[in-house]
Amino acid sequence: MRYADTGFDLEIDLTRGSIEKVPNDPRDTELFLGGQGIAAKILFERVPPETDPFSEDNLLIFSAGLLHGTPAPAANRTAVNTLSPQTGLMSHSLFGGFFGPELKYAGYDRIIIRGRSPTLVYLYIHNDTVEIRDAAHLHGMGCTETGDVLKAELHDQGFQVAAIGLAGENRVFMASIDHNYASAARGVGVIMGDKRLKAIAVRGTKDVNIAKAAELFPITHEIHQKMAKSDGCGDWMAVDEDDSFHHNHFAWGNARTRRKDFWSDELQERWTRLKYDHMDRQTGCYNCPKKCRNVISWPGKRRFGYKCFGKDTYHMAAFLELDFSYEILGDAQEYGVDSYSTPQVMAFALELLEDGILSRDDFPGMPDDKRGQFFWLLEKIVRREGIGDILADGVSAAAKRIGKGAEKYDHNTTKKFEQLPIKLGKLNPAYFLMIATGEKMSITQIEGSFPQDPLPTKEQREEFVAKWEAVPDEKFKQYFLEWEKRNEIADERTCEIVDWNEAMHYIDDAIGTCGFVSSFRGQFGGSVPYHMNNLPQIISLASGMEVTKESLWKNFQRIRTLVRAVNVRRGLRREHERPPEDHWAVRDEQYEQALLSMYYKFKGWNEEGIPTRDTLERLDLGWVADDLEARGILEPASTVTARTGTAG
Amino acid sequence: MATKTATKLVKEIRVDISKCTGCRACEMACSAYHAKPRYSSINPARSRIRVVSSEHNDEYVPIRSTDYTPSECNGRRTYVIEGKEYSDCSFCGSPCPSRDLFFEPDSGLPLKCDMCESIPEIIPMCVQACGESALTYHKYDVMVDAKDQERRGGIEIGLENLVNQYGVDAILEGLKRMQK
Ligand code: SF4
Numbered sequence A: 001m002r003y004a005d006t007g008f009d010l011e012i013d014l015t016r017g018s019i020e021k022v023p024n025d026p027r028d029t030e031l032f033l034g035g036q037g038i039a040a041k042i043l044f045e046r047v048p049p050e051t052d053p054f055s056e057d058n059l060l061i062f063s064a065g066l067l068h069g070t071p072a073p074a075a076n077r078t079a080v081n082t083l084s085p086q087t088g089l090m091s092h093s094l095f096g097g098f099f100g101p102e103l104k105y106a107g108y109d110r111i112i113i114r115g116r117s118p119t120l121v122y123l124y125i126h127n128d129t130v131e132i133r134d135a136a137h138l139h140g141m142g143c144t145e146t147g148d149v150l151k152a153e154l155h156d157q158g159f160q161v162a163a164i165g166l167a168g169e170n171r172v173f174m175a176s177i178d179h180n181y182a183s184a185a186r187g188v189g190v191i192m193g194d195k196r197l198k199a200i201a202v203r204g205t206k207d208v209n210i211a212k213a214a215e216l217f218p219i220t221h222e223i224h225q226k227m228a229k230s231d232g233c234g235d236w237m238a239v240d241e242d243d244s245f246h247h248n249h250f251a252w253g254n255a256r257t258r259r260k261d262f263w264s265d266e267l268q269e270r271w272t273r274l275k276y277d278h279m280d281r282q283t284g285c286y287n288c289p290k291k292c293r294n295v296i297s298w299p300g301k302r303r304f305g306y307k308c309f310g311k312d313t314y315h316m317a318a319f320l321e322l323d324f325s326y327e328i329l330g331d332a333q334e335y336g337v338d339s340y341s342t343p344q345v346m347a348f349a350l351e352l353l354e355d356g357i358l359s360r361d362d363f364p365g366m367p368d369d370k371r372g373q374f375f376w377l378l379e380k381i382v383r384r385e386g387i388g389d390i391l392a393d394g395v396s397a398a399a400k401r402i403g404k405g406a407e408k409y410d411h412n413t414t415k416k417f418e419q420l421p422i423k424l425g426k427l428n429p430a431y432f433l434m435i436a437t438g439e440k441m442s443i444t445q446i447e448g449s450f451p452q453d454p455l456p457t458k459e460q461r462e463e464f465v466a467k468w469e470a471v472p473d474e475k476f477k478q479y480f481l482e483w484e485k486r487n488e489i490a491d492e493r494t495c496e497i498v499d500w501n502e503a504m505h506y507i508d509d510a511i512g513t514c515g516f517v518s519s520f521r522g523q524f525g526g527s528v529p530y531h532m533n534n535l536p537q538i539i540s541l542a543s544g545m546e547v548t549k550e551s552l553w554k555n556f557q558r559i560r561t562l563v564r565a566v567n568v569r570r571g572l573r574r575e576h577e578r579p580p581e582d583h584w585a586v587r588d589e590q591y592e593q594a595l596l597s598m599y600y601k602f603k604g605w606n607e608e609g610i611p612t613r614d615t616l617e618r619l620d621l622g623w624v625a626d627d628l629e630a631r632g633i634l635e636p637a638s639t640v641t642a643r644t645g646t647a648g
Numbered sequence B: 001m002a003t004k005t006a007t008k009l010v011k012e013i014r015v016d017i018s019k020c021t022g023c024r025a026c027e028m029a030c031s032a033y034h035a036k037p038r039y040s041s042i043n044p045a046r047s048r049i050r051v052v053s054s055e056h057n058d059e060y061v062p063i064r065s066t067d068y069t070p071s072e073c074n075g076r077r078t079y080v081i082e083g084k085e086y087s088d089c090s091f092c093g094s095p096c097p098s099r100d101l102f103f104e105p106d107s108g109l110p111l112k113c114d115m116c117e118s119i120p121e122i123i124p125m126c127v128q129a130c131g132e133s134a135l136t137y138h139k140y141d142v143m144v145d146a147k148d149q150e151r152r153g154g155i156e157i158g159l160e161n162l163v164n165q166y167g168v169d170a171i172l173e174g175l176k177r178m179q180k
């Protein structure tokens, strides 16, 4: 019997219309755990690197995490992976809610989708009954509306639905996949649309088995109870009405303008009232006692939910206030667009208009006010009409197509992907490395375990480390104790800190736990519920595998390296690993490149950022080295030795 | 009029639907507690509490299962509470032929909340799992007619429960088999 895992994958070929239930290999779970980890292996093995993301050969993979369906609280992040047409690289996205656990209860660890359906379809999964069904009647329908219609026609509210809206159907690069009020962004909705797959509806009533149940349950139960009481986990933005941090420090418009004195008591009071006057409730995800999602009813719009910085992006891009975000978020949710990148694309277009690179003729019929303009642009983008068709490919590609100097306005992307609008003064070495080398595309998916800033006094630092359970190694306590100025920390330490930050995200995204109780949250306080010191035991008891801190760390390194290998095969090189040039005002190219080299070396990658054979073999990825050598990406080991021989 | 002369202990789980976040931790915990061996598997479909929800109507109603009813009722009434529409079914805990709720997924037998009765006594698992206190546990005494209590001995109460759960025929069959 398999524990924690179900032991089966669903293989769907939409071109042929075939459905197969295929046993998966427990060895893959040992090596890659699940979620993004195993998805990366499938993409490496089965999608040749020259594949066009819009080809039938591209795979779209929905993965449950290894801990989904077990009693471990807040294990509900479903990972979606594919190749992105925007970056050309591997897309990685996550959404919370109930989908992944339900998939496990239906008896599957993941759904692997290939091909393209001739007509719009949806995938129906009810335990062993799996069907590709016609979705003509869902065409053009909103994301959550699709969910409601499917649940009603299937006469079962228990179905969990993930769907695309009009944006996905029209292959908008910023399209998201939405499940209730949770959303998978960063380049996955577009591929679902390309495959002509409108939705997946899943319902499961099978058991997920636990290896050492009697030992596991009391542990996870205690974590659950602690989480319920703790303010050290979950999204504090759901409850803290003081949002001066984002408004005073992040950049507005096309990631351009900082308004350091924007926040005020009067504003806070007004916005708090606005929120509570329109909020129905706060909701949570499967088996989690936190409630991070604010659910809002706005007059004349469909009810929507938001989390975290998602409530700020639209009004900050438009130089408006919270009421504007509330007004547009319901529409954006139903069209299914990413609320991080989409407002940036819109602000970029309006800046081009302001500066005369685009003209009024490019925006026929667009109103004069900012509000109206954003709504107008949203309609054009999701329908790919006129200028909307160009903008729908994201800022980088749009800038190239527009030309006439528009490229200079593409100033906030890395690897052709829109970054958070952050513009600061002095370089922060750890953030330089994370933004440069990150392959999860958004800093929020990379940072998180080590605090962003030092604490001012020694006493405060001592107090912080005293209750710091999450450190994978005592040395991090030392680093923190000795850290006084943000930019003054030894480069070796910076490498280790970045590595730890990354580790927790790669583990979360494989076992399916939420960053708000793990990888993302430790930086704001010392007491995250999940960390390197308790996860090995939890995974062991749930799955029956023998997992230690060392083996779990190796899991992280293995998955991280494999993701890099997928991208290296698709052309990722050192030259692409550049944070936006204006992310910091003061830059030092020489220092940055030396730091980058040090980091590559630390990771066991060569000067181009390609994992070496030694590194790959140490991580049981010799077969990846063979492939990279066969393609001429790595020099064959024999040549390297021979050359060293001659030189010596 | 009968005189109320004896006390009876009532155990009750109160539900505040306005506090429910829809997390379904209660379902997880109930299914784990009732798995055999205890905690060995998780499956909300085996839970004796289900959160009937409709996210986009902002409705979340945790219902605990009660006695099986062999035929669906005809009293379909609609209640509008603060602008949201509910029906009798929204609050009814009976496993009934009209819906796919509270039936053991393998055997098809109806499921019934047993208040997690155990020795030593525990606070019901669903209540323990509810971080938001949408579910709260209350124990209190009520006065009842002593004669009622006498008439209905332990065996009768137990049998009645079995009959409610499995039906008279199944119980008689079972008794016959045991006699052989
Ligand atoms: S911490 Fe918040 S976002 Fe994460 S699983 Fe819990 S409710 Fe969902």
Ligand code: SF4
Residues within 6 Å of the ligand: B029, B030, B033, B047, B048, B049, B064, B065, B112, B113, B114, B115, B116, B124, B125, B126, B127
């Ligand atoms: S009281 Fe116990 S048996 Fe009843 S619903 Fe709650 S957990 Fe389940």
Ligand code: SF4
Residues within 6 Å of the ligand: B019, B020, B021, B022, B023, B024, B025, B026, B027, B051, B062, B129, B130, B131, B132, B133, B134, B135
């Ligand atoms: S555990 Fe509580 S808050 Fe969560 S679904 Fe159940 S009743 Fe609602």
